[in-house]
Amino acid sequence: MIVNRTFKYRLYPTKAQAAFLDNQLREACDLYNCALQERIGAWKTCRKSISFYDQDKQLKPMRAEGLVCIPDFTCARDVLRRVDRAFQGFFARCKRGDKPGFPRYRSVRRYDSITFPEPDRGWKVMPSGKLRIRGAGHIKVKFHRPIEGLVKTVTIKREACRWFVCFSVECEVRLLPPSSEAVGIDVGLTTFAVLSDGTEIQNPRHYWNAQARLRRYQRKVMRRKKGSKRRGKAVLQLQRAHAHIANQRADFAHKESRKIVNRFGLIVGEDLNLKGLAGGMQAKSVHDAAWGLFFFDLTYKAEDAGREFVRINPNGTSQECICGASVPKTLSDRWHSCQKCGREGPRDLISSQVILQRAGNRPSGANVEERISCVV
Numbered sequence: 001m002i003v004n005r006t007f008k009y010r011l012y013p014t015k016a017q018a019a020f021l022d023n024q025l026r027e028a029c030d031l032y033n034c035a036l037q038e039r040i041g042a043w044k045t046c047r048k049s050i051s052f053y054d055q056d057k058q059l060k061p062m063r064a065e066g067l068v069c070i071p072d073f074t075c076a077r078d079v080l081r082r083v084d085r086a087f088q089g090f091f092a093r094c095k096r097g098d099k100p101g102f103p104r105y106r107s108v109r110r111y112d113s114i115t116f117p118e119p120d121r122g123w124k125v126m127p128s129g130k131l132r133i134r135g136a137g138h139i140k141v142k143f144h145r146p147i148e149g150l151v152k153t154v155t156i157k158r159e160a161c162r163w164f165v166c167f168s169v170e171c172e173v174r175l176l177p178p179s180s181e182a183v184g185i186d187v188g189l190t191t192f193a194v195l196s197d198g199t200e201i202q203n204p205r206h207y208w209n210a211q212a213r214l215r216r217y218q219r220k221v222m223r224r225k226k227g228s229k230r231r232g233k234a235v236l237q238l239q240r241a242h243a244h245i246a247n248q249r250a251d252f253a254h255k256e257s258r259k260i261v262n263r264f265g266l267i268v269g270e271d272l273n274l275k276g277l278a279g280g281m282q283a284k285s286v287h288d289a290a291w292g293l294f295f296f297d298l299t300y301k302a303e304d305a306g307r308e309f310v311r312i313n314p315n316g317t318s319q320e321c322i323c324g325a326s327v328p329k330t331l332s333d334r335w336h337s338c339q340k341c342g343r344e345g346p347r348d349l350i351s352s353q354v355i356l357q358r359a360g361n362r363p364s365g366a367n368v369e370e371r372i373s374c375v376v
Helices: 013-044 052-064 073-096 211-223 229-261 273-277 283-289 291-305 348-362 367-374
Strands: 002-013 113-116 123-125 131-133 137-142 150-159 163-171 182-186 191-195 198-200 266-269 308-312 336-337 344-346
Touching: 002 291, 013 073, 013 113, 013 150, 052 073, 073 113, 073 150, 182 211, 182 229, 182 348, 191 348, 211 229, 229 291, 266 291, 266 348, 273 283, 291 308, 308 348, 336 348
Parallel strands: 182 266, 266 308
Antiparallel strands: 002 137, 002 163, 113 150, 123 131, 131 137, 150 163, 182 191, 191 198, 336 344
16 A cells, blocks of 8 residues: 655755745745736636636746746746645635635745655755755755655745755555554543543643743734844744744654554544634633644554544543443533443543444444454
């Protein structure tokens, strides 16, 4: 089985190379906005829809006249594909009845990546360990791990004035030895997750722990004059603080999901409505917990390792017992006590066992009932 993976490395460009890359992002942003404006204008004036191929035909003459200064043709072409994907997503949302979200113009400050969509076209990893980018020369890269698989695309990305390169590759799955163990996972805010075997994963609360530091940086930004260099430095400081928190969340999700995938053959989680949960009173805490990132890591790691990851309907998992009896609780009730079977225990632990039990009732759950019974 072939899976897609992304390998991300830190770039260390010189000042001249960083200026060149910044200019390329600016050129790509201008091209994106021009392509978007052409589509909008053509529809408003003569009700004509412009496709990707219509705009692609104009790209070579524009480059010949010096109107597009992106050195690599395929990189400029990818910008037009981004516009096309934005409109395809818009029409798909309209068709589904979702909130449409019409494609918008992009700010230069927020257009942070360019992509080379073809292998060895516009880029090359040199024997010296540096990355050659057309127009920028050889850029130092920190290859902290080897690239595995066949490289399909390469993306140069800017994050808080730091540069990264992302290699999107196709590689074979790395199957782990079979495991007969199964686990249910109940996520929460007090404790990040409780496993059906009694293991608790504590909530690190990265955002809440950084609140004081973020407040200081935010005040510094607001006190400085808009457009000044000092405000720009303060904004960069704030951006890097938020980037550090995001990195902490990603690191935590990667490590905990890896422990679970390495141990269990069947992993059962809740199919949560994260958008609905993030719109409530505890929105900050829900965003800080980043359950979506955790389940995403579990999904692709399980697929890569040959494990089975199942999502079940979370409705009522905390309001019933393993025996099937209804045990109503309020949010403040943290202890489970069933009058029917006499089972008692922490609320989150019983919920995780109910989650695991529900996996046996799904259409494809017949072959895992034996693994579930040995855990519950």
